[in-house]
Amino acid sequence: MASLRKLGLVCVFGLLSAALQAATLAELTKQLEAQPGFIDAWRDSAKGRVLLSVSKLDQPFLLLSSLPSGLGSNDVGLDRGQPGEARLVHFEKRGAKLLLVQENTRFRASASNPAERASVVEAFAASVLWSGEILASEAGSHLVDFSSFLLADRHGIASRLRDSRQGAYRVDEKRSAVLVEQSKNFPANTELESLLTFDGPGDGNFIRDVAMEGTSLTLRQHISLIKLPEPGFQPRAYHPASGGIDISHADFSTPLGQSLHVAWQIRHRLEKTEPSAAVSAVKKPIVYYLDRGTPEPVRSALLDGARWWATAFEKAGFKDAYRVELLPEGVDPMDARYNVIQWVHRATRGWSYGAPIADPRTGEIIKGVVMLGSQRVRQDILIAESLLAAYAKGGEAKQKQALDMALARLRQLSAHEVGHTLGFSHNFAASRAGNGSVMDYPHPLVKLDAAGNVDLRDAYGDGLGPWDDFIVQHAYGQFGSAAEESGALARLRAQAKARGLRYVGDSDSRSPGSQHPDGVLWDFGADSIKTWDQVMAVRQRALQTFSIDVLPAERQLGELEARLVPVYLLHRYQGEALAHLLGGAEFEYGLAGDARAGAVRAGAKPVAAAVQRQALARLTAALQAENLSLPAALLEQLSPPSEGYERGREYFPNRMSTQFDPLSATQSAAAHFGSLLLNAERLNRLAWQHARDAAQPGAGEVIDQLLQATWKRSSAPKNQPTAQAVQTAVNWVMVDAMLGLLDGGRLHAGVDAELRQRLRELAEWLRKQPSDASRKAAAELIQSYLANPQTVKLRRLPQVPPGAPI
Numbered sequence: 001m002a003s004l005r006k007l008g009l010v011c012v013f014g015l016l017s018a019a020l021q022a023a024t025l026a027e028l029t030k031q032l033e034a035q036p037g038f039i040d041a042w043r044d045s046a047k048g049r050v051l052l053s054v055s056k057l058d059q060p061f062l063l064l065s066s067l068p069s070g071l072g073s074n075d076v077g078l079d080r081g082q083p084g085e086a087r088l089v090h091f092e093k094r095g096a097k098l099l100l101v102q103e104n105t106r107f108r109a110s111a112s113n114p115a116e117r118a119s120v121v122e123a124f125a126a127s128v129l130w131s132g133e134i135l136a137s138e139a140g141s142h143l144v145d146f147s148s149f150l151l152a153d154r155h156g157i158a159s160r161l162r163d164s165r166q167g168a169y170r171v172d173e174k175r176s177a178v179l180v181e182q183s184k185n186f187p188a189n190t191e192l193e194s195l196l197t198f199d200g201p202g203d204g205n206f207i208r209d210v211a212m213e214g215t216s217l218t219l220r221q222h223i224s225l226i227k228l229p230e231p232g233f234q235p236r237a238y239h240p241a242s243g244g245i246d247i248s249h250a251d252f253s254t255p256l257g258q259s260l261h262v263a264w265q266i267r268h269r270l271e272k273t274e275p276s277a278a279v280s281a282v283k284k285p286i287v288y289y290l291d292r293g294t295p296e297p298v299r300s301a302l303l304d305g306a307r308w309w310a311t312a313f314e315k316a317g318f319k320d321a322y323r324v325e326l327l328p329e330g331v332d333p334m335d336a337r338y339n340v341i342q343w344v345h346r347a348t349r350g351w352s353y354g355a356p357i358a359d360p361r362t363g364e365i366i367k368g369v370v371m372l373g374s375q376r377v378r379q380d381i382l383i384a385e386s387l388l389a390a391y392a393k394g395g396e397a398k399q400k401q402a403l404d405m406a407l408a409r410l411r412q413l414s415a416h417e418v419g420h421t422l423g424f425s426h427n428f429a430a431s432r433a434g435n436g437s438v439m440d441y442p443h444p445l446v447k448l449d450a451a452g453n454v455d456l457r458d459a460y461g462d463g464l465g466p467w468d469d470f471i472v473q474h475a476y477g478q479f480g481s482a483a484e485e486s487g488a489l490a491r492l493r494a495q496a497k498a499r500g501l502r503y504v505g506d507s508d509s510r511s512p513g514s515q516h517p518d519g520v521l522w523d524f525g526a527d528s529i530k531t532w533d534q535v536m537a538v539r540q541r542a543l544q545t546f547s548i549d550v551l552p553a554e555r556q557l558g559e560l561e562a563r564l565v566p567v568y569l570l571h572r573y574q575g576e577a578l579a580h581l582l583g584g585a586e587f588e589y590g591l592a593g594d595a596r597a598g599a600v601r602a603g604a605k606p607v608a609a610a611v612q613r614q615a616l617a618r619l620t621a622a623l624q625a626e627n628l629s630l631p632a633a634l635l636e637q638l639s640p641p642s643e644g645y646e647r648g649r650e651y652f653p654n655r656m657s658t659q660f661d662p663l664s665a666t667q668s669a670a671a672h673f674g675s676l677l678l679n680a681e682r683l684n685r686l687a688w689q690h691a692r693d694a695a696q697p698g699a700g701e702v703i704d705q706l707l708q709a710t711w712k713r714s715s716a717p718k719n720q721p722t723a724q725a726v727q728t729a730v731n732w733v734m735v736d737a738m739l740g741l742l743d744g745g746r747l748h749a750g751v752d753a754e755l756r757q758r759l760r761e762l763a764e765w766l767r768k769q770p771s772d773a774s775r776k777a778a779a780e781l782i783q784s785y786l787a788n789p790q791t792v793k794l795r796r797l798p799q800v801p802p803g804a805p806i
Contacts, residue, residue: 037185074350111253166204238263264363289327305411312472339368349375354420368421380406392549429502429518435461513681522573558641579676583685620709625723680746
């Protein structure tokens with residue numbers, strides 16, 4: 001009986017399906033709102049559907065996802081306005097179904113032979129993203145309900161939540177909907193939107209920070225279907241010394257003696273109206289639009305900074321080719337036709353991003369999306385006010401100086417992130433030449449004035465630097481034929497080098513073990529050692545003047561501790577610059593042909609031994625009580641958080657309940673600088689450079705100096721009552737760091753043996769010293785670990801409060 005009922009249902013559904021197929025396209029859409037455009041669409045508001053009429057089969061176009069609304073968590077990263085990557089897709093008909101297929105653009109053939117191109121397509125898998133029943137076909141057009149595509153997680157939201165350890169989330173279709181009223185259509189793009197509700201555990205820390213109900217996360221997902229750019233765009237070969245961003249693929253049509261790897265410089269299309277003219281107007285300028293939700297004075301600062309690039313395009317020969325405007329009212333910033341600068345709010349301060357969306361076939365940028373975190377400027381003001389003690393009596397001028405500094409930083413930030421969307425990478429060497437480039441990460445140019453007070457005037461540069469002019473010319477300049485272009489670009493790079501412009505990118509700067517002395521984030525000055533001394537003098541003065549006068553009147557007393565963090569750790573990034581000198585080496589980016597022509601130097605040149613030892617002396621001194629003890633007057637003013645407030649991530653760790661914990665602050669600083677010295681990659685390089693040249697410092701010398709500055713120092717300063725306690729706290733962090741380094745297994749065997757020997761000697765030395773609980777316990781810990789690591793539970797290094805982005 002049950003089987004007969006099932007058979008009956010199958011027959012009913014089959015008849016309904018046949019009836020639908022029998023209906024014409026016109027009949028199925030006569031009650032719907034037509035939206036003609038790139039892919040004709042119909043709004044079905046009654047049923048909450050969007051139907052598409054697909055007429056162009058097997059013809060590629062671009063698919064882009066984005067988020068009109070975000071999660072609000074910097075840690076998870078699902079921000080308002082966030083774009084995905086552009087995918088090359090096409091529709092194809094298979095029986096009664098329409099498939100949406102993503103083409104594999106990572107592997108291709110550029111040959112004119114169709115069979116050769118087809119052989120590569122057939123060798124690598126494509127991806128079917130969606131399948132839908134064809135409701136009706138008429139005159140070559142096929143009607144499908146595209147709602148199921150829109151109601152699926154096309155942006156990777158669930159993956160991002162999983163990867164950030166917030167749990168397993170999935171789309172709940174019952175609590176999701178197609179936003180029919182948001183669908184829009186234009187000749188070159190179709191814009192669609194949906195409301196997605198994700199069901200999940202809701203117990204992740206980051207989720208609890210931002211969500212009203214962590215088990216039910218509702219975001220909007222936007223889908224752009226974009227017509228391919230018109231022919232005529234000329235891809236430009238990427239060069240590793242250009243400072244550009246590349247997009248690459250494997251081309252199996254390259255001659256056998258050449259590499260399969262092909263890389264293009266991503267860039268906007270920019271065409272002169274008079275191609276032969278040195279300076280010419282353009283057919284279509286590059287225009288960026290600022291979020292209308294940006295308040296003043298931020299709005300004016302962002303517009304000013306983003307507009308800096310206009311001068312570089314002018315110098316490159318393009319008149320009125322670039323401009324920045326306020327987004328017109330009623331324009332959807334997700335619309336693929338608009339380059340946008342968005343002011344993005346999150347629960348905590350965090351990074352800003354510039355995302356260029358490029359055609360994967362050619363590298364042509366079709367949309368630039370800038371996302372600027374709104375809380376960064378507040379941190380800049382906080383740092384400035386804390387360095388200046390801006391709320392002392394008569395401090396109005398200092399308060400204005402703090403605001404001016406923060407707005408100057410916003411201008412630079414706006415230019416920086418727009419630069420990424422123009423096709424430019426970071427250049428962390430530019431700080432060697434002052435305001436060398438907006439594409440560096442700038443530290444405020446802190447100094448002391450003639451009276452010995454902290455001075456933040458001119459803390460950030462104004463306008464582009466010489467590197468920025470170079471990268472615009474290299475990416476966008478027009479030089480004639482392919483051969484003429486290649487020669488002209490080579491001359492541009494040679495001229496940049498002759499002017500002293502240097503380039504070090506992300507891959508040689510971000511890692512704690514990076515070795516290039518110029519590849520440093522948030523540093524400044526041509527000489528890292530001199531700048532360290534300058535920053536240390538400013539830090540000392542700021543700590544001496546640090547008091548309740550750094551705090552605005554309406555803030556709770558406990559916030560004074562949060563303001564102490566960036567002042568106490570003011571030297572953290574210049575310390576990283578010193579660390580890059582240890583075992584450091586200079587090298588250049590380029591091609592083999594560049595080296596043969598003498599345009600670049602092959603190999604890596606070690607930093608001079610004397611410079612390395614100066615850096616080592618300063619880094620080990622940073623671990624001594626003289627540089628880590630806080631002034632007594634400062635300690636006396638630190639209050640526990642007021643009722644209704646609590647410590648957050650911007651505070652030092654605490655093991656003293658609500659009272660400020662100066663030892664945890666000390667240990668955080670010690671963990672930072674100790675980790676720089678005891679980095680496995682750095683020690684491995686030091687050992688190798690010493691093996692090649694005995695005059696250079698080796699790993700053993702670094703460890704010896706570290707121990708002499710901490711455990712083996714004769715005594716802490718007697719004029720500082722807390723100095724011994726501070727030094728003991730630092731010493732323990734160093735032991736934990738060295739044992740953790742051994743436990744990590746990343747040292748070469750010889751370096752591992754050298755460290756173990758130094759630790760054995762330290763344990764023996766500690767045992768022979770006058771009775772001291774810490775020395776005795778440290779000796780026992782070291783000996784126990786070296787004898788049997790499994791019997792010892794190692795302590796994690798203390799947490800260092802977030803610094804970047806400053």
